[in-house]
Amino acid sequence: xxxxxxxxxxxxxxxxxxxxxxxxxxxxxxxxxxxxxxxxxxxxxxxxxxxxxxxxxxxxxxxxxxxxxxxxxxxxxxxxxxxxxxxxxxxxxxxxxxxxxxxxxxxxxxxxxxxxxxxxxxxxxxxxxxxxxxxxxxxxxxxxxxxxxxxxxxxxxxxxxxxxxxxxxxxxxxxxxxxxxxxxxxxxxxxxxxxxxxxxxxxxxxxxxxxxxxxxxxxxxxxxxxxxxxxxxxxxxxxxxxxxxxxxxxxxxxxxxxxxxxxxxxxxxxxxxxxxxxxxxxxxxxxxxxxxxxxxxxxxxxxxxxxxxxxxxxxxxxxxxxxxxxxxxxxxxxxxxxxxxxxx
Amino acid sequence: xxxxxxxxxxxxxxxxxxxxxxxxxxxxxxxxx
Numbered sequence: 001x002x003x004x005x006x007x008x009x010x011x012x013x014x015x016x017x018x019x020x021x022x023x024x025x026x027x028x029x030x031x032x033x034x035x036x037x038x039x040x041x042x043x044x045x046x047x048x049x050x051x052x053x054x055x056x057x058x059x060x061x062x063x064x065x066x067x068x069x070x071x072x073x074x075x076x077x078x079x080x081x082x083x084x085x086x087x088x089x090x091x092x093x094x095x096x097x098x099x100x101x102x103x104x105x106x107x108x109x110x111x112x113x114x115x116x117x118x119x120x121x122x123x124x125x126x127x128x129x130x131x132x133x134x135x136x137x138x139x140x141x142x143x144x145x146x147x148x149x150x151x152x153x154x155x156x157x158x159x160x161x162x163x164x165x166x167x168x169x170x171x172x173x174x175x176x177x178x179x180x181x182x183x184x185x186x187x188x189x190x191x192x193x194x195x196x197x198x199x200x201x202x203x204x205x206x207x208x209x210x211x212x213x214x215x216x217x218x219x220x221x222x223x224x225x226x227x228x229x230x231x232x233x234x235x236x237x238x239x240x241x242x243x244x245x246x247x248x249x250x251x252x253x254x255x256x257x258x259x260x261x262x263x264x265x266x267x268x269x270x271x272x273x274x275x276x277x278x279x280x281x282x283x284x285x286x287x288x289x290x291x292x293x294x295x296x297x298x299x300x301x302x303x304x305x306x307x308x309x310x311x312x313x314x315x316x317x318x319x320x321x322x323x324x325x326x327x328x329x330x331x332x333x334x335x336x337x338x339x340x341x342x343x344x
Numbered sequence: 345x346x347x348x349x350x351x352x353x354x355x356x357x358x359x360x361x362x363x364x365x366x367x368x369x370x371x372x373x374x375x376x377x
Binding site for chain 1: 345346350351352353354357358359366367368369371372373376
């Protein structure tokens with residue numbers, strides 16, 4: 001089976017790295033929908049080099065890594081990455097016009113961030129997530145939360161938000177064709193809430209609040225720019241190189257999609273963007289009802305997380321004094337759990 | 345009532361999110377007929 005990746009921004013490019021390392025798929029088809037630089041060699045250079053994680057060859061093989069992108073054909077839009085065949089589509093950015101079926105793709109990961117509404121019709125003029133299925137995809141994964149623009153619409157029955165280790169059992173391959181992997185912050189938050197929820201029960205959660213201190217993303221400006229016509233939040237146009245910027249997060253709102261018990265618990269969420277390239281921190285504050293004559297102690301809470309982490313592929317508990325650069329993962333050879341917890 | 349503060353680090357690009365997205369992608373592929 002070949003995998004389709006739509007978009008080659010931060011998550012799209014790093015997904016290509018991930019699958020080049022794992023080789024679960026017999027090939028990857030990447031849709032960019034336009035030419036990059038002066039030809040395929042410029043795209044190959046952009047895939048090979050990364051300002052945050054270094055070179056792809058180092059990611060795959062450490063410092064001994066040599067050339068891993070080879071056999072470039074600008075005419076066919078093909079190359080190999082560490083031996084894995086990769087085809088690049090450059091014709092269309094509208095999902096319904098992407099030739100997935102023609103290129104043997106049944107499963108697509110959309111990483112563009114442009115098509116997040118699962119209720120938008122496949123034939124929508126400006127494109128839609130569902131449009132990938134017109135092009136031949138049977139399943140579409142979204143690397144972002146679903147956003148339904150029409151508040152009168154509800155989540156379609158064939159759409160699901162799922163996080164591995166949290167609610168993956170809810171995914172039914174016979175029903176679901178649009179699958180959101182939630183956001184990075186929702187994923188982190190889910191792993192902060194679930195261990196305590198499983199241990200204490202939802203009835204003891206009185207209220208919650210969180211803030212994510214988040215690295216910069218591609219949506220931000222390097223230097224100050226004029227706001228777009230009609231824009232109301234002018235902070236989005238300020239330089240991320242010089243500022244701590246208040247913004248919003250949908251993480252708390254999305255949490256009940258993967259942990260339904262959180263639906264009725266009051267939850268406030270804030271987000272702050274800071275001038276780092278990756279590595280983020282969620283600070284969660286929970287108000288928990290004590291049992292009679294048995295107040296919760298720090299050691300008890302820590303043990304809950306340590307025990308959950310001991311059986312989780314995606315959670316690590318630590319009491320180390322880390323900073324954000326300590327928790328980024330540059331190597332494909334090291335299977336680091338993605339979330340690190342500390343209760344200092 | 346006890347107020348609990350919990351700190352969660354995550355690599356919002358490769359280490360946490362993309363690795364989990366990639367694993368989810370492979371899991372979905374494994375279930376396709």
